[in-house]
Amino acid sequence: MRIRAMPVFLMVVLATAACGGGGSTGTTTTGAQTTTAPATATTAPPEEECSDLTGQGPQVTIVTPENEFVPECVIVRADQGITFDNQDFSLHNFLVKKADIDIDLPAGEQTSLEAIGGALAPGTYEFLCKYHSPSMAGEITVVEA
Numbered sequence: 001m002r003i004r005a006m007p008v009f010l011m012v013v014l015a016t017a018a019c020g021g022g023g024s025t026g027t028t029t030t031g032a033q034t035t036t037a038p039a040t041a042t043t044a045p046p047e048e049e050c051s052d053l054t055g056q057g058p059q060v061t062i063v064t065p066e067n068e069f070v071p072e073c074v075i076v077r078a079d080q081g082i083t084f085d086n087q088d089f090s091l092h093n094f095l096v097k098k099a100d101i102d103i104d105l106p107a108g109e110q111t112s113l114e115a116i117g118g119a120l121a122p123g124t125y126e127f128l129c130k131y132h133s134p135s136m137a138g139e140i141t142v143v144e145a
Contacts (some may be wrong), residue, residue: 011049035059050075054143059083064092064105064136067129072138078092078117085110090131097126105129116142 050073053060062079063070065087076082084105086092092105101119105111113119120142128137 029130049073050139050141053080056080059114062087064088067092067132067136069127069136069138071131073140074138075141075143076116077145078120078122078142079115081112081114083110083112084115092136093129093131095128095130096120097128099125101127102130116140117145 041060051071052075053075054075057083058080060074060076061083063085067090068089078136084092084094084103086107086109089107091107094101094105094111095102096119099120101113103111103113120140122142122144124139124141126137127140128134
């Protein structure tokens with residue numbers, strides 16, 4: 001009896017191992033029969049909506065805690081300035097692609113820019129921290145004042 005129990009035990013272990021693994025199709029093996037369920041589509045998480053800061057005063061704030069920009073997507077008026085509040089222990093940077101903006105943001109300090117419209121024409125731009133890219137990046141949309 002003990003000899004018979006071993007092959008059954010091995011079949012159960014092998015069948016269980018074949019079912020695990022996190023593939024996108026549900027493949028199940030039982031004995032000599034294999035069934036494959038259709039792949040299920042995964043939906044991407046919804047994109048973060050841009051924070052519309054145009055209703056705020058003449059200066060808006062973007063915080064940089066733990067290697068991220070908060071908010072990472074902003075809409076600002078051309079006459080608004082931006083203050084970066086680097087609450088991290090690391091040096092960060094604000095580099096706007098396709099523009100002449102490349103500013104270091106020292107750890108634990110606030111850095112302010114005058115009206116962004118002086119440096120960026122209305123439009124949408126990608127920005128990043130050149131020290132922590134690509135994970136530390138975002139988007140800024142400048143609208144007419």
